[in-house]
Amino acid sequence: MNTSQNIITFLSRQAVTAATPMILAGVGELVGELSGVINIGIEGAMLMGCIAAYTVTGVTGHGTVGLLAAGATGMVMAVIFAAATVWGRADQIVAGTAMDLLGVGLSGMIWMMYQNWRENLGFSTALPHGSGFSPVVIPLLHEIPYLGPALFEQYMLCYLTMCLCVVAWWTLNHTRLGLIIRALGDAPEACHAAGVRVRLGRSLCLLFAGACAGAAGAYLSIMQTHAFASDMTGGEGFVVLALVIFGRWKLPGLVGGCLFFGLINSLQQTLQTARYTSQNTALHALTHVPFQFFQMLPYVAAIAALAIMSRKSPGPRYINIPWPSTKT
Amino acid sequence: MMIRRLFQRMCNAATAVTLAVLVCGAVLTLAIGAAALLGYPPLRVAVLWLHGAAGSWYALSSSCADACPLLLTGLAAGVAFRAGVLNIGAQGQFLMGALVAVALSTRMMICHQPVLVIPLALIGGALAGGMWGLIAQYLERYRSVPVVLSTILLNFVALYLAEAALQGPLQAVGTAAAQSPEIAGKYWLPLFVAYTDFHIGIILALVLAVLLWVLQERTVFGFESQVVGLNPGTAKAMRMPVTWRQFQIMFISGGCAGLGGAIQVLGQVHFMTAHMGNYGYAGIAVALLGRLNPLGIIFSAGFFGFLDTGAFRVEESSLALPHDMANVIKAVVILVMLVLAGISLRRSRRVGNPGSSAPTETPSA
Numbered sequence: 001m002n003t004s005q006n007i008i009t010f011l012s013r014q015a016v017t018a019a020t021p022m023i024l025a026g027v028g029e030l031v032g033e034l035s036g037v038i039n040i041g042i043e044g045a046m047l048m049g050c051i052a053a054y055t056v057t058g059v060t061g062h063g064t065v066g067l068l069a070a071g072a073t074g075m076v077m078a079v080i081f082a083a084a085t086v087w088g089r090a091d092q093i094v095a096g097t098a099m100d101l102l103g104v105g106l107s108g109m110i111w112m113m114y115q116n117w118r119e120n121l122g123f124s125t126a127l128p129h130g131s132g133f134s135p136v137v138i139p140l141l142h143e144i145p146y147l148g149p150a151l152f153e154q155y156m157l158c159y160l161t162m163c164l165c166v167v168a169w170w171t172l173n174h175t176r177l178g179l180i181i182r183a184l185g186d187a188p189e190a191c192h193a194a195g196v197r198v199r200l201g202r203s204l205c206l207l208f209a210g211a212c213a214g215a216a217g218a219y220l221s222i223m224q225t226h227a228f229a230s231d232m233t234g235g236e237g238f239v240v241l242a243l244v245i246f247g248r249w250k251l252p253g254l255v256g257g258c259l260f261f262g263l264i265n266s267l268q269q270t271l272q273t274a275r276y277t278s279q280n281t282a283l284h285a286l287t288h289v290p291f292q293f294f295q296m297l298p299y300v301a302a303i304a305a306l307a308i309m310s311r312k313s314p315g316p317r318y319i320n321i322p323w324p325s326t327k328t
Numbered sequence: 329m330m331i332r333r334l335f336q337r338m339c340n341a342a343t344a345v346t347l348a349v350l351v352c353g354a355v356l357t358l359a360i361g362a363a364a365l366l367g368y369p370p371l372r373v374a375v376l377w378l379h380g381a382a383g384s385w386y387a388l389s390s391s392c393a394d395a396c397p398l399l400l401t402g403l404a405a406g407v408a409f410r411a412g413v414l415n416i417g418a419q420g421q422f423l424m425g426a427l428v429a430v431a432l433s434t435r436m437m438i439c440h441q442p443v444l445v446i447p448l449a450l451i452g453g454a455l456a457g458g459m460w461g462l463i464a465q466y467l468e469r470y471r472s473v474p475v476v477l478s479t480i481l482l483n484f485v486a487l488y489l490a491e492a493a494l495q496g497p498l499q500a501v502g503t504a505a506a507q508s509p510e511i512a513g514k515y516w517l518p519l520f521v522a523y524t525d526f527h528i529g530i531i532l533a534l535v536l537a538v539l540l541w542v543l544q545e546r547t548v549f550g551f552e553s554q555v556v557g558l559n560p561g562t563a564k565a566m567r568m569p570v571t572w573r574q575f576q577i578m579f580i581s582g583g584c585a586g587l588g589g590a591i592q593v594l595g596q597v598h599f600m601t602a603h604m605g606n607y608g609y610a611g612i613a614v615a616l617l618g619r620l621n622p623l624g625i626i627f628s629a630g631f632f633g634f635l636d637t638g639a640f641r642v643e644e645s646s647l648a649l650p651h652d653m654a655n656v657i658k659a660v661v662i663l664v665m666l667v668l669a670g671i672s673l674r675r676s677r678r679v680g681n682p683g684s685s686a687p688t689e690t691p692s693a
Contacts, residue, residue: 080663090666094616098662101613105655112650113366230652235484238416242477292492299484306478307471 005146011266012150017224019262020158021046021216025240026247026254027161027168028212033244034172035205036185036318037085040096042213043237044103045077049217051107054127054228055114061128067157067218074214075207077103082203089322100237108230132226133157155223157215164212169251181205185316188323198323213237246306248313257302264301268294352631352661359657368649373642380641381634387641389524393596395633397422399533400588401611402618402625403540404457408581410544410620412557413574417464417479418585419608420486424460425453425586426593427490430508430600431498433515433593442514449515450532450590457586458579460486465578469571475578483608491602500599508600517595529591534626536584541622553577585611617662632658 025042032039039045052073057066081099084090118125133155142152151162172178180201183191188198220236221228243261247253272294275286356374364370381391401418408415432438432449439445464482467473491506500509517527544550556563556573563570585608592607593600614632618624639654 084663084666088667090663091616094662094666097613097616098659098666100609101655101662102659105652105657105659108652109650109656112652116648235480238480238483242480245474245477290492290496292488292495296485296488299481299488303467303473303478303481303485306473307467 007270008146009149011263011270012147013153014266014269015259015262016150016154016158017262018265019258020154020161021219021224022236022240022243022258022261023165023255024157024161024219025213025216025237026243026258027164027251028209028216029240029244030247030249030251030254031168031172031181031205032209033319034182034185034249034316035202036188036316036321036323037082037202037206038092038096038319039078039081039099039206039209040093040241041077041081041099041103041237042096042209042240043233043235044100044107045074045210045213046217046220046233046237047103047107047231048073048077049214050221050228050232051110051114051217052214053218054221055110057131057222058114058118058125058127061131063131063133063222066131066222067215070214070218071211072214074210074212074217076210077214078206078210081210082206085322086199086202086206092320104231111228111230127222127226131222133223155219157219157223165251165255172251182316185318188318192324202323242302245315246302249315260305261298261302264298268297356657359653359660363649363653368647373647373649376642376645376647377638380645381638385521386524387637389521389526391633391637392530392630393525393527393633394637395629396530396533396595397588397592397605397607398610398614398632399537399626399629400584400591401607402614402629403533403537403611403622404581404583404585404588404608405612405615406618406620406622406625407540407544407584408577409615410557411553411574411577412560413465413577413581414474414476415461415464415479415578415581416476416612417461417482417486417582417608418588418611419606420479420483421457421460421582421585422589422592422608422611423486423490423602423604424589425457426589426600426604427493427498428456428586429453429590429593430511431493433511434509435498445515446517446594449594450587453590454583454587457589458583460586461578461582462575465575469574487602490600494600494602498600506602510599511594515594516598517591525596527591527595529595532591533588536587537622537626540580540584544622549573549576613658613662617665631661 025046029039029042049070053063053066053070055066056069057063060066077099080102081095084095084098085092115125135153136156136159138152142148144152170178172181180191180196184196184198184201184205191198191201217233220232225232239261240258243257244254246257247255271283271286272291275283278284356377360370360374363373380387382388401422404418404421405415429449429452432452433445437445438448460482461479464473464475464478467478468475494506494508498508500507517529519525519527520531544554552563552568553573553576555566555568556570556577560570563573588607588611589604592604597604610632614628615625617628617631618626635654635657636651639649639651642649642653643651
């Protein structure tokens with residue numbers, strides 16, 4: 001195997017690993033937004049997923065239980081959000097901000113109390129050995145040159161996410177259900193006339209989004225890092241929001257955006273270390289650049305990509321407009 | 329006539345404040361109940377909380393000092409949202425303001441007179457925040473990148489830029505961390521009550537809030553920017569300078585956030601790290617709770633500062649109740665107020681235009 005192949009293999013694998021939680025949360029957010037509800041508080045739901053997965057895995061010793069708990073917690077957050085926005089007609093931006101605060105606050109509180117509780121019992125707060133997930137290597141397929149490891153040496157949840165993407169894309173574009181979901185956000189009156197219960201439909205879309213965000217949180221805490229820290233999502237939920245707009249409310253666009261973001265991110269991480277070891281003078285000259293400029297790269301690249309592509313899409317028409325539009 | 333309208337307005341504000349106080353009381357009771365459920369003595373939590381946030385002049389001053397940056401980032405979000413400019417970037421603008429203020433008061437010394445350095449640092453901070461905001465508005469206007477999106481991304485760019493500067497040219501001597509040196513004592517914002525945290529930045533922020541209220545409610549500029557926010561099409565048809573207004577609003581908004589950062593470093597913390605708290609993001613919640621009204625924002629910022637300061641004192645006490653409790657309470661208050669009072673970005677009811685943010689024509693089924 002030559003070096004360039006090595007680099008491509010490594011970068012692509014890192015990119016997919018980093019992009020998975022964003023894709024997962026993004027698919028949920030996309031479905032929610034298509035049905036006419038924008039959830040700014042997805043970061044809060046992700047954080048709740050992180051802490052739920054971590055604590056439940058820590059107590060039970062089973063990662064799968066933790067993952068399910070994270071999904072359920074995300075759905076609980078979605079129930080609160082749906083109750084406020086879909087049924088209570090609250091402004092979605094405001095309620096989303098509140099959900100973000102709620103997630104940050106609750107997860108921080110639970111984390112401190114969990115630590116106290118475990119220490120009083122004399123247990124470590126680390127995950128029990130072997131209870132977190134490690135990557136699953138799919139035999140034979142992972143030996144495909146270049147992209148094999150990227151697609152077939154990932155966490156179990158990553159494979160599920162790939163399946164989810166395909167299923168969600170098919171559903172949104174080629175089934176009656178997908179048509180209904182898109183109509184909920186574009187023409188709720190038509191849905192209503194066709195006998196679809198608009199508020200119920202939107203609530204179900206939000207529940208799906210919540211489960212996705214929770215699972216994405218679990219990916220961060222019990223798969224990628226095997227640790228929890230308060231505010232560990234570090235704004236990833238906001239990046240997901242941005243990427244949904246970036247993909248112009250289309251699933252392939254969203255996935256492409258996430259992969260692009262993940263790729264630039266893994267590229268900058270590699271560059272950061274490579275510049276010290278490389279014999280290449282051009283690379284070596286980069287040692288004088290502060291590493292923060294590398295960390296900045298994905299965000300700058302995203303802005304640049306948007307500025308160059310420069311085509312505005314209005315998105316679903318009924319985002320942040322409650323149903324029915326006149327209160328009776 | 330004018331006085332009568334003003335009086336009505338104040339009555340409205342009074343009802344809102346009363347409602348807010350009632351809700352806060354109910355939620356605090358609930359929170360203390362929850363604390364009891366979790367095994368913390370409820371009465372002691374309540375007493376410690378109140379004592380820590382308002383039990384003495386010093387406690388009161390630290391609540392106010394914590395509310396001060398929130399007030400400014402809240403104004404930033406409020407001014408922008410009202411004009412339909414969805415500026416989520418107060419966090420980045422706050423950081424840029426703080427960065428420039430620190431640079432002007434520790435490294436780039438043009439002169440050494442506090443009388444000149446302090447205003448210079450404050451103005452520099454505000455300008456830096458404003459300029460950082462203008463980038464997003466430029467991208468929206470000329471490159472069709474939605475402001476919501478670019479401001480989110482620019483927050484992260486600002487964060488890393490600040491870290492790079494704080495670990496490079498602005499780094500304190502003798503540390504490896506991304507941290508600026510302490511600002512010399514003579515450049516701190518003067519206190520107006522000795523031995524407390526009451527610095528003049530608080531007064532400055534309050535004055536600014538009142539000025540912004542006047543600007544929004546009593547000037548052509550305020551009216552036009554509101555129309556631009558409600559319906560850019562109408563504004564254009566009425567020959568209002570839509571683009572220009574949006575740029576101005578973004579500059580004012582970013583300037584408020586940047587000033588918040590400058591006041592925070594000069595008045596309160598006296599040095600800078602890139603992780604000075606999520607004042608920018610919290611500002612959005614402050615603005616929305618204050619119903620985008622600068623005077624309402626004063627109250628909601630005060631409320632947030634009060635909660636935060638009290639929560640930290642309870643955490644520091646022997647009870648060690650996690651301070652994140654404060655965030656949970658804020659979230660619950662916003663959610664309850666939302667359903668009760670209908671805080672909204674859609675100001676349709678007040679203006680009487682039900683389709684303000686809805687598509688203009690009725691979509692065909």
